[in-house]
Amino acid sequence: MRKTKVICFANNKGGSGKSTTCSNVGAALAEAGKHVLLIDGDMQLNLSLSVLEEDDVLRYAQSEQNLYRAINKQDDLTGYIVKTNTENINIIPSSTLMSSIECDLFTKMQRELILRKCLKKVRESGVYDYILIDAPPTLGGWVINILCASDHLVIPVESSPWGLFGLANMFDFVDTTKDIAPQLTMLGVLITKIDERKNYYKQTMESLAELPDIHVFKNCIHVDSNVEWAQDNCRTVVSYKKSSRSAREYVALAKEIDRLCQ
Numbered sequence: 001m002r003k004t005k006v007i008c009f010a011n012n013k014g015g016s017g018k019s020t021t022c023s024n025v026g027a028a029l030a031e032a033g034k035h036v037l038l039i040d041g042d043m044q045l046n047l048s049l050s051v052l053e054e055d056d057v058l059r060y061a062q063s064e065q066n067l068y069r070a071i072n073k074q075d076d077l078t079g080y081i082v083k084t085n086t087e088n089i090n091i092i093p094s095s096t097l098m099s100s101i102e103c104d105l106f107t108k109m110q111r112e113l114i115l116r117k118c119l120k121k122v123r124e125s126g127v128y129d130y131i132l133i134d135a136p137p138t139l140g141g142w143v144i145n146i147l148c149a150s151d152h153l154v155i156p157v158e159s160s161p162w163g164l165f166g167l168a169n170m171f172d173f174v175d176t177t178k179d180i181a182p183q184l185t186m187l188g189v190l191i192t193k194i195d196e197r198k199n200y201y202k203q204t205m206e207s208l209a210e211l212p213d214i215h216v217f218k219n220c221i222h223v224d225s226n227v228e229w230a231q232d233n234c235r236t237v238v239s240y241k242k243s244s245r246s247a248r249e250y251v252a253l254a255k256e257i258d259r260l261c262q
């Protein structure tokens, strides 16, 4: 029986590396022998596309077998889990219908806690070491659901001036959920897409280091074209090209996360 930890990857800024980080941390943990469940909480289906063939992603998105249907029916998520192309990783795929989730939640009782309730049995089954949830680039009722269902939060931040812009809003948003998500701890901020040809990453690191009480992960992720080739092949870079810089960085990050979660 495993003690399951639930981690979400969230940031209202799109393109900050949430889906790439969620899938690759999952792949690195799975490679280390952990049992991992991924939950795709975004209508863009990017997490699903990292571990499933495109045809399957589209088939699940149009079927009843996706997170959107489960949340609408307020169903136990056990029946929505599917196997992936990677050992030790299962996923609950998403649907493009997720675009209307905010409206659907509005009429439901205790609407902030629906994902938490739907996930309860899976979490308590002890089947998984880690459940990793990929959030959409928004700050609304659905992301509140994701925070309420999680033990830990990781905020990926792109190393760019606009990557930092809006981060304060994200912190404020997380603060406002304290009463309904008292279990949630901020695991840290992860710097992604560092380009050493530009000097800007130093500025990003300095700005983040000035934030009080915020852990910045020791391991960062550099720009690496292997990430895109992996995604083009519906794979994580950790499983696609283990020797690449980003794959090694994700493996190191997964170890850091695993340590912090103990």
Ligand SMILES: Nc1ncnc2c1ncn2[C@@H]1O[C@H](COP(=O)(O)OP(=O)(O)O)[C@@H](O)[C@H]1O
Pocket: 013, 014, 015, 016, 017, 018, 019, 020, 021, 046, 137, 192, 193, 221, 222, 223, 224, 225, 227, 228, 231, 246
């Ligand atoms: N380390 C990296 N090197 C190169 N490209 C990356 C890297 N990380 C992410 N990307 C690319 O950046 C884009 C945004 O990443 P993604 O994970 O989808 O961000 P988010 O989920 O926050 O919107 C994607 O096109 C992805 O391929």
Ligand SMILES: [Mg+2]
Pocket: 018, 019, 020, 042, 044, 046, 134, 135
């Ligand atoms: Mg994404």
